[in-house]
Amino acid sequence: MLPQLLEFKIKNFRSFYSEQVISFGDNAARSVTALFGANASGKSNTAKALNFFKTFISTSAIAGNVFNGIPLPVQFPNKPQYDPFLFKQDAYKEDSSFSIKFKHTDKIYIYAFSIDNDRITSEILKEQSNNSKKMKVVFKRDAERRLSDSAEKYGFGRKLVEKTRNETLLITKAREENNKYANIVFDLLSSVDVFLGEIPQQISYVMAFELFKKKPELKNQIIKLLNDADFSIRDFSFDETKGLNNQITVQTTTTHAVRDNERTVIGQQKLDFAQESMGTKKFFEIAAPIIEALDKGSTIYLDEFGAYLHPQLAAAVVEMFKSENINKSRAKLIINTHVPAILDKLAREDIVLVEKNLAEESVIIPLTDKSVRKDESFEKRYRQGIYGGVPIMSANLRL
Template sequence: MLVEFRVKNFRSLRDEQVLSLVASSDKTLQDTNTLGTGLKVAPALLSSAIVYGANASGKSNLIKALQYMRGVVLESATVVQPGQTFAVQPFRLDPCTAGQPTEFEVTFILNGMRYQYGFAMTAQQIVSEHLLVYKAFKPQRWFDRHFDENTDRDIYDFGQGLKGTKNLWESATRPNALFLSMAVQLNSEALRPVFDWFAHSLVIFDEQTRLAPHTSIQMLKQSEHRKRICDFLAAADLSIADIEVVTRKVPGQSVHFDLVTGKSEVRSEEMEQHQLRFSHVTERGEAVFDLMDESNGTRNLLFLAGPVLDILKKGLTLVIDELDTSLHTLLVRELVRLFHRPQANTGGAQLIFTTHDTSLLDAPGLFRRDQVWLVEKDSDQASSLVALSEFSPRKNEALERGYLMGRYGGVPFLGDMAEPKH
């Protein structure tokens, strides 16, 4: 479960911004909208968080920052080559930050243990990296790495909690690779859970990683999962009684790379092609439709159904930029409520998403005040992230009206678009 995400000097996020999933002491919707951790320092985490902001306010940059951090963890030791630079983008409208490192840190709970991992980087290299592990209330510093400009090399400080061939991992870690990632590549069992959390427990959908039908299609091939997906869609009042997957072999091509000769070869081989057939049933009749006959909203909901059902079962963290795209507001509400229902969210999953749908703010029993976050830019074009609870709104306050009036920030300041500028 995600506890907290910190980012500094990434795109419009100039100053350090903190997205916290730690539940406040408010008892409102505690049984549905919070998840127990068993830890004294953070006894409950929020099962969802919603982020509002005007266009170009920086709310998507928050998602991009988490996505970028995940990418560096997964690829710096394998995909990134020696001497290759990163495409990281610091805040460029301030000369003081344009040349400074970009910083990321996440805190998460896995198997009852709290991990706090972060790093700072420039386009050329990793300048610092650290990992704290809380087996008890007091943290253990497993490793700390920082670049020493005087000696032009990385300095490492290892704690007793980290077991394994640390000197080997250190010597193998390039300036443009994370120690965490390289150690896992060299079979560090102790660090594997941290790496795997990024790889498997954090699921992000945005403009870089779009929804794809693969997961839903694979689940539709199994009768038990097919029923769950059809029930999921039926709850959205889509009149879909069943979905058939018709698979056939079609000619295709694949590229094979020879690691010995370094040459690539294009081979012809059969590939699988899947066709979805939707059975609609109403009181007046029934019909079968292809995927392209369905609306964008139905397709998006289908593509979401597989991943969401899997995430709820496994207790993963799902992050989505613009969840309301092509989805009716009532569908968004029902999707959010799945994460709030203990009988559906059996694994302790979390949902974080950005949206422009202000009607969600006043949906009865949908969100607590500490689940709502607002992003806005200042006169320097730097984005700031603030929790709605910081404004101490009253229990019965009309949040949508207050938000649109600019009481909490996070809305655009509109001039007269028809008025010519001189």
């Protein structure tokens, strides 16, 4: 079984100032976490935070701001990205912090780091003890590069620190030396995929194309899923070309049936994917990662889920992850969405609200914190604004 993502903490990043926690449940049977909130509440910033966490760990040991021609998430060469909360005095002088809790094999781990505009200010990895089940410190590093007493024992000693720049995480550098604990953290990273809503479509197609090259058997599964979703696509193909600087361009073509006046299929018609509807394009973008997640048992975070999709189709995707017959690998789906129609497909433990407080800070509120009954109509009460997480419109706007 792949590592399980249990909890993610964010502090002083974009619209989040005070520490906020998203719990994904410690029960393997819980397969969906759905974040609901008004526009500009901060839902997408949770996806961006998790994406930054993953990307920064993977790339912090790389000098400069470009790797293999791909811009890295840094503002200045050799400096970590620092994107603090902007609506509080002096928040830009404070650290941004991220922490993740996960299960790997039979143990629980917590890995966290903090950064400012110049360097790593703290980093820590904890592991569940074999005997007491308490969390022991594997290593801890502070802003002055001082280490915990335990660090040397587990391969995070002075020699590693001397090879590590101020803006590089020890866990990233230790990965280069095949450190056991670094490999555990990277196992978690490889089991979590984040798909941001703002990724250009061309990049999405390239990602799908690369996935099909690795796993050509996915194609038939996606065609079946497209047919089940009533998109009438009989087949699709990719044509890869390389331009200047080896930049990949992918031309996507879909195949539809051609019928005579009696509606009998007499041939096929190929369409450039640009001619398909926006809903078809959006569903196609997420189809491959959804199927791969269900196959591998990994975690997938879909930002702006349901945009351009019919509510029944969005609900069907959620039901796929909730179904024990389909989701046999115990894959996890994380979404942020504006589609209330899926609420009644969820348990109260699955639902998380994201709101802005009076200081314009995003806050995360599990629905279970609101003393909600299990048998409530979540969609009806959410639409009524009883739970919060909806726009507060003026009377003039409602007219």
